[in-house]
Amino acid sequence: MLEYGDDEQKARWLPGIARGEGGWAMGYSEPGAGSDLASLDLKAVRDGDQFVLNGRKIWTSDAMHCDYIFILARTSPDKPRHQGISLILVDMDQPGVQVRPIRLISGSSPFNETLFEDAIAPAIDVVGGIDNGWTVGKRLLQFERSTHAGINISGSQGGRSAESRLPQTIMRYAPVADGRIADADLRERLVRIEQNGHAQRLSQQRVIEEMQARAPGFASSAVKLTGARNAQDGHELVLSAMGLRGVGWEGAGFAAEELEATREWLRQKALTIAGGTKEIQLNIIAKRVLGLPD
Numbered sequence: 011m012l013e014y015g016d017d018e019q020k021a022r023w024l025p026g027i028a029r030g031e032g033g034w035a036m037g038y039s040e041p042g043a044g045s046d047l048a049s050l051d052l053k054a055v056r057d058g059d060q061f062v063l064n065g066r067k068i069w070t071s072d073a074m075h076c077d078y079i080f081i082l083a084r085t086s087p088d089k090p091r092h093q094g095i096s097l098i099l100v101d102m103d104q105p106g107v108q109v110r111p112i113r114l115i116s117g118s119s120p121f122n123e124t125l126f127e128d129a130i131a132p133a134i135d136v137v138g139g140i141d142n143g144w145t146v147g148k149r150l151l152q153f154e155r156s157t158h159a160g161i162n163i164s165g166s167q168g169g170r171s172a173e174s175r176l177p178q179t180i181m182r183y184a185p186v187a188d189g190r191i192a193d194a195d196l197r198e199r200l201v202r203i204e205q206n207g208h209a210q211r212l213s214q215q216r217v218i219e220e221m222q223a224r225a226p227g228f229a230s231s232a233v234k235l236t237g238a239r240n241a242q243d244g245h246e247l248v249l250s251a252m253g254l255r256g257v258g259w260e261g262a263g264f265a266a267e268e269l270e271a272t273r274e275w276l277r278q279k280a281l282t283i284a285g286g287t288k289e290i291q292l293n294i295i296a297k298r299v300l301g302l303p304d
């Protein structure tokens with residue numbers, strides 16, 4: 011909104027956003043458009059001073075708690091696919107917008123399918139101009155990836171993550187001999203995770219300094235990717251240290267911490283999918299950070 015909104019949109023939306031009023035969902039992914047987002051198919055058809063929306067979004071995080079959703083919609087099906095897309099703000103409190111929960115393997119349902127059936131959005135709520143949504147949407151993804159990388163958009167480093175407590179958990183569960191973890195493989199993996207965590211914090215700092223000069227750039231893809239991998243490795247190691255205590259799903263035979271470890275291990279799998287998969291981040295790093303040819 012700050013970069014692409016017009017003055018009227020800024021005046022209308024920013025004060026409420028700054029006060030924290032209203033929750034916003036993100037409507038990008040569709041059943042046939044994830045990594046290949048430009049193939050999205052939700053249709054927005056102009057009808058006077060509004061758009062009529064029809065189609066389906068998927069994996070909409072927290073949509074059941076949200077008041078608004080920003081969507082990428084196809085406004086010009088005849089144009090080349092990247093050029094016929096618009097970013098539109100939609101009020102979710104209308105009969106044309108339905109939210110259906112999707113249950114995950116971890117047991118929770120933070121995700122939804124969001125259906126649009128003749129939903130309405132005023133034409134003045136297209137951000138960045140009609141058919142310019144690909145540019146706006148990509149820019150927004152850079153901010154999302156920075157947040158995933160533990161960097162908030164004001165340029166500060168996120169607090170120490172839950173991952174920083176993993177070594178203590180591992181030390182409590184891993185068999186110890188002569189005052190150190192007995193298993194040499196576990197020891198080496200723990201040291202590597204600690205080293206990677208330190209490197210990650212230095213890289214976050216580097217991205218923050220870049221951001222202070224400009225705004226979140228492509229390097230956030232690299233920090234997002236390494237942060238996700240470190241977190242996944244850490245939770246994998248917790249399970250290795252717990253042994254059979256780390257495979258519990260429910261029941262009195264396991265401590266709450268152990269049951270949580272199993273679920274958290276599964277939850278972490280989402281980190282290399284959300285906000286663009288690891289393969290997509292590798293493509294971006296190769297092309298946009300390292301400048302390798304297509």
Ligand SMILES: Cc1cc2nc3c(=O)[nH]c(=O)nc-3n(C[C@H](O)[C@H](O)[C@H](O)COP(=O)(O)OP(=O)(O)OC[C@H]3O[C@@H](n4cnc5c(N)ncnc54)[C@H](O)[C@@H]3O)c2cc1C
Pocket residue numbers: 035036037038039040041043044045046068069070071280281283284285286287288289290293
């Ligand atoms: C926790 C979480 C929260 C999410 N929240 C939201 C949300 O709020 N709003 C929203 O719109 N979406 C959300 N998503 C969806 C997310 O953006 C997509 O899942 C993601 O972009 C991948 O798309 P897909 O699931 O369709 O997988 P696909 O694109 O079908 O990918 C399947 C596999 O193929 C690989 N692949 C695809 N293309 C290439 C390529 N060109 N090169 C190499 N490999 C490739 C992928 O890396 C992946 O391994 C969320 C996802 C998660 C996990």
